[in-house]
Amino acid sequence: MKRILIVNGPNLNLLGRREPEIYGYTNCETIISQLRERFPDLTIDYFQSNHEGELIDRLQQVGYDAGTGIVLNAGAYTHTSLALADCIAAIEVPVIEVHISNVHAREEIRHRSLISPVATGIIVGLGTDVYRLGVEALTRL
Numbered sequence: 001m002k003r004i005l006i007v008n009g010p011n012l013n014l015l016g017r018r019e020p021e022i023y024g025y026t027n028c029e030t031i032i033s034q035l036r037e038r039f040p041d042l043t044i045d046y047f048q049s050n051h052e053g054e055l056i057d058r059l060q061q062v063g064y065d066a067g068t069g070i071v072l073n074a075g076a077y078t079h080t081s082l083a084l085a086d087c088i089a090a091i092e093v094p095v096i097e098v099h100i101s102n103v104h105a106r107e108e109i110r111h112r113s114l115i116s117p118v119a120t121g122i123i124v125g126l127g128t129d130v131y132r133l134g135v136e137a138l139t140r141l
């Protein structure tokens with residue numbers, strides 16, 4: 001695995017100031033720069049969108065590139081988007097589903113993920129460290 005794409009879905013552009021008691025105080029820029037420092041041999045790209053179709057377009061763009069892996073936090077689309085799940089099922093690169101909060105300890109609607117059945121693996125509830133753990137998992141595949 002040489003190239004990693006970190007994908008954040010809706011409202012995750014607000015990390016650091018969005019409900020920090022749930023999602024922490026670290027913003028996206030810090031998360032990505034820490035990942036680049038920690039994994040200097042990897043090319044780490046970042047994409048965030050609040051729009052379902054834009055997320056699908058970006059996943060499709062890299063979805064057949066050998067040597068690429070995706071760490072995906074789809075935000076609330078995790079629980080609702082059959083289109084995103086279909087996209088992940090269609091593409092060939094590994095996708096690690098991550099969630100900062102422990103979705104299983106929250107409202108019932110967050111317990112169901114449409115993405116989990118088609119993800120390569122799942123990392124949940126360990127704070128923003130889930131992104132690092134997702135990258136590490138991809139490097140070991």
Ligand code: DQA
Pocket residue numbers: 010011012073074075076077078098099100101102103110
């Ligand atoms: C989240 C959990 C989702 O339920 C929520 O809608 C998010 C963030 C997480 O990282 O904990 O936006 O994916």
